[in-house]
Amino acid sequence: MTAVIGLLLMLFSVTDGVVTHCDGRQNGAQCYGALGGSVSIKMMDDFSEIHRYNLYKNKTVVMLGGKDKKPDSIMNNKYSFIPSNGTFWINNLSRNDSDEYRLRTLDTNGKLTSIHSLQLSVQAPVSSVSLVSECLSQGEMKVSCSSEGGDSPQYRWTLNGKSLTEAELLSGNKQTNIITLKQHVSGRLVCSVWNHVSSVSNETNICTCGFIYINCTFNGTKISKWVFKENNTLCVEPTTVSPTETHFTEDWSMLRCSLMFLFSVVSFVGICVYFKWKKIKSEKDEQSAERYRTQVLEDSSENEQALYIND
Template identity: 85%
Template sequence: MTAVIGLFLMLFSVTDGVVTHCDGRQNGAQCYGALGGSVSIQLMDDFTEIHRYYLYKNKTVVMLGGKDKKPDTMMNNRYSFIPSNGTFWINNLTKNDNDEYSLTTFDTNGTQTANHSLQLSVQAPVSSVSLVSECLSQGEMKVSCSSEGGDSPQYRWTLNGKSLTEAELLSGNKQTNIITLKQHVSGRLVCSVSNNASSASNETNICTCGFIYINSIINGRKISKWVFLENNTQCVEPTIVSPTETQSTVDWSMLRCSLMFLFSVVSFVGIGVYFTWKKIKSEKDEQSAERDRTQFLEDFSGNEQALYSNV
């Protein structure tokens, strides 16, 4: 019961820091802790039947106990030990906790039954990861990743949930803090920063910097490159539309206007032809009437002369 209460109090006191765990049961184990946080080191499975045990930091005893003796952490309130599960805790880690720790156990006859050591390394945790992106002259994007603190930080990049590939990277690699992405790359970019004691990440959405890829032939010269969309005056590629798309996207209003214009032209021509024909017919009728009048007058005049000559 005392061990459970001690464990509860110990956990309550470290909730504000980073907690790491290490299996120190094998000789030569490497353990890591976060600066200001806590580390739990499993030294053995169970100490309740061990007659005597001593834990050394370098050559200094930091904890001792036994089957008939309660564990003593040598007056250091940052240390805690739970015999029932064999875990040794160090809270509020400092750089001074970096060292080699060794465990020695003895039986009732005073004979040494076990002796193994481990190495503890305390690292400053990574935090506050920030991303800075910059569009380059040809549409590439340079992205920098950094974090506050963090000893020996390691970097990992993912795009849309997947690790970056060589087809997406122009320079750098997915383990460096500065990368350059190719022109066509876009999506959710995540930078994860970690060391052996902690990890943190940040993300950003990236676009193609407003560049497009042109592939055209101008005056017999082929142009294939990335250009800024708003400044693209070199090449405008035609949009190729399939026959089905052409049929489905016919501008019926234009066709209707064309037909109306054609009808108007035909109507005007028809009216013109009609009035021209009417004019010609009217002139012909007038000429014919004039001839008839002239012929009548000539005939009447001849008849009148013949009548007077007979008298």
């Protein structure tokens, strides 16, 4: 067990790349490994009773071993084998590691007891995904999904957590990297890019591009189309006022005019009365002053006559 743990630690220290796993027990299995990473291939359930085994890469022996013999790798840092669980490892994967691998087992007499093969394909993993969206002339939205790296990338689209439907797609399909969404589509759009050794996704929020759907009859012509809301002049009816509102408005206008006329008349009458009162008061004041002067003169004349008689 200690030897197995030590071997695993050695395997993971060889590379910090992607680790993939494959069941290669079935003859003709297809396995995938990430470029720069490692792949573990389950070759057999138990090798403890296998007298001798050889592993070939195409026609070249890459691993030898047996019941009483420690596995011997042609390239110690490249290939490893754990007999107790029948797992074969390939580290620091390169393009050249893509090939056919064959396992041959032999008995004590050197007779071939079994042979089966598998195909290994090494792919570059997807490193990142970017999304670019564009509003089209009729309110549709074109969305492009692109990835860096990655061999044989495949695409998958979801909207608000659900797979896109034909009712939402104007063109393209949910397996292509460029799609066009219909005018009414909005929400959280996710593009996932994947291959057999990696999967990366990115998301964006989709809006309706400011378009509205017009469905009406105008001047006898039926209109059904998407238009930009800010520039819409179709089927826009003029503002109408109900008869009750019209009557109330007219009554209020007449009342307001009547009140204004009444106020003007009252103001005019008030001004006339004021000036009339001022005139009457002024005349009365003059008459009083005149009577006072006359009285003073009369008193003065009488006083002079009295003085003359006395003298």
